[in-house]
Amino acid sequence: MSLKYQAVMWNRQKKIYDSVLIAGVVLYLGLFSGLGAIFHPNATAETLLIRGFGTAALLLLHIILSIGPLCRLNPRFLPLLYNRRHLGVTMFILALAHGGFSIVQFHALGDVNPLVSVLAGETRYTSLSDFPFQPLGLAALLILFLMAATSHDFWLTNLTPPVWKALHMLVYVAYGLIVLHVVLGALQAETSPVLAALLGVGLAWVLILHLLAARKEKLPDEKTYPAAADGYVNVCAVSEIPEKCAHVALIGGERVAIFKYDGKISAISNVCQHQNGPLGEGRIIDGLVTCPWHGFQYRPQDGASPEPFKEKVPTFNVKVIGGRVWVHPQPNPPGTAVEPARIGE
Amino acid sequence: MPVMLADILILLAAIYLCIGLLFAIPFAFFGAGQIDPTARKATAGFKLIIIPGTMALWPLLAFRWLKGVAEPPEEKNPHRLAARGPENNPAREGKG
Numbered sequence: 001m002s003l004k005y006q007a008v009m010w011n012r013q014k015k016i017y018d019s020v021l022i023a024g025v026v027l028y029l030g031l032f033s034g035l036g037a038i039f040h041p042n043a044t045a046e047t048l049l050i051r052g053f054g055t056a057a058l059l060l061l062h063i064i065l066s067i068g069p070l071c072r073l074n075p076r077f078l079p080l081l082y083n084r085r086h087l088g089v090t091m092f093i094l095a096l097a098h099g100g101f102s103i104v105q106f107h108a109l110g111d112v113n114p115l116v117s118v119l120a121g122e123t124r125y126t127s128l129s130d131f132p133f134q135p136l137g138l139a140a141l142l143i144l145f146l147m148a149a150t151s152h153d154f155w156l157t158n159l160t161p162p163v164w165k166a167l168h169m170l171v172y173v174a175y176g177l178i179v180l181h182v183v184l185g186a187l188q189a190e191t192s193p194v195l196a197a198l199l200g201v202g203l204a205w206v207l208i209l210h211l212l213a214a215r216k217e218k219l220p221d222e223k224t225y226p227a228a229a230d231g232y233v234n235v236c237a238v239s240e241i242p243e244k245c246a247h248v249a250l251i252g253g254e255r256v257a258i259f260k261y262d263g264k265i266s267a268i269s270n271v272c273q274h275q276n277g278p279l280g281e282g283r284i285i286d287g288l289v290t291c292p293w294h295g296f297q298y299r300p301q302d303g304a305s306p307e308p309f310k311e312k313v314p315t316f317n318v319k320v321i322g323g324r325v326w327v328h329p330q331p332n333p334p335g336t337a338v339e340p341a342r343i344g345e
Numbered sequence: 346m347p348v349m350l351a352d353i354l355i356l357l358a359a360i361y362l363c364i365g366l367l368f369a370i371p372f373a374f375f376g377a378g379q380i381d382p383t384a385r386k387a388t389a390g391f392k393l394i395i396i397p398g399t400m401a402l403w404p405l406l407a408f409r410w411l412k413g414v415a416e417p418p419e420e421k422n423p424h425r426l427a428a429r430g431p432e433n434n435p436a437r438e439g440k441g
């Protein structure tokens with residue numbers, strides 16, 4: 001929630017997050033170079049740096065890809081999601097350093113443009129050991145650039161969250177390209193099976209986490225709700241909703257978050273206007289629905305952020321009859337005030 | 346990839362990004378605030394940080410700026426579309 005854009009809206013949480021991130025990266029690079037120099041005394045400093053940056057980027061990419069499904073499986077991981085975009089930008093910088101040093105080391109000394117040399121230097125597509133793996137890395141780097149360059153909220157707002165998210169889903173394409181880049185590149189020259197095993201474990205970890213999260217995600221959507229003659233659908237019992245929390249139901253092709261608070265029930269669209277976070281997995285804090293992802297807030301009665309903020313989500317008419325919650329599936333325009341249903345009336 | 350094709354690709358990418366950079370500077374100072382009111386009072390850091398993205402997406406931004414767009418578009422999701430009513434919702438009219 002911002003009234004004017006800044007490069008970064010710093011707060012205590014972000015400062016801690018970024019300090020831990022930078023310390024982790026520096027520690028990793030230091031350890032990698034130190035151990036590399038001990039175990040591979042013939043390796044040059046450039047080679048160690050290229051490998052250090054590359055493996056750091058790959059490790060960070062695995063962490064980034066794990067955060068989303070981990071948060072779906074257990075909300076305790078949500079603090080990691082809060083500043084995930086800084087992880088993405090850091091990962092791009094590491095990948096850029098890996099690519100930049102590699103191009104200087106392997107392509108800058110000839111009389112051909114180094115980038116042309118990357119793209120056209122190797123053409124044996126049928127050979128496993130001589131496959132042109134570097135263009136795969138370059139393509140992944142381009143995707144990571146696009147993602148890092150559009151990570152600010154300005155892009156999220158102006159592309160709209162669904163388009164922005166679709167663009168950022170390209171991270172999976174980048175991941176695939178990077179895995180191939182490593183398998184067809186570094187692994188071909190590697191005699192020890194350790195790197196191959198680590199990559200396999202990483203790939204399996206990412207796949208399994210995503211499958212588990214997808215299974216959990218599907219469960220609430222399979223329910224259908226009986227409608228009465230006035231169009232309202234019977235969603236749940238009041239007692240099923242924990243105080244200051246929501247029951248989430250798929251109504252009108254999208255999820256609705258039905259909140260119980262202070263003896264009242266209100267329903268708003270589950271889709272946060274910021275980055276489409278799941279509002280129904282948030283809580284009511286200080287009388288406001290608070291998104292679990294980055295803390296944007298909305299009034300439960302009208303789905304609008306408190307002044308001076310301008311975010312709004314659609315609201316739904318609700319009523320409580322005999323201890324059960326009924327919701328009208330026709331959404332009201334974002335920010336429309338709806339009288340909350342009183343529990344016990 | 347043949348060298349000539351690689352040469353052409355690199356040249357086209359360089360031209361695209363150079364135009365993007367030339368466009369990005371006035372856009373960061375004037376255009377961003379026109380297509381998105383929140384960018385009007387933006388800080389210098391913000392103006393700097395949007396330059397790489399502007400270089401990548403300049404055709405879209407140039408189109409919006411030239412068209413005089415004054416607000417970011419509203420996202421399309423089933424609830425927001427349904428809330429607009431049938432006249433603004435092609436899916437409910439059976440057109441989409």
Ligand code: FES
Nearest residue numbers: 272275277291294
């Ligand atoms: S998605 Fe970012 S605050 Fe809701």
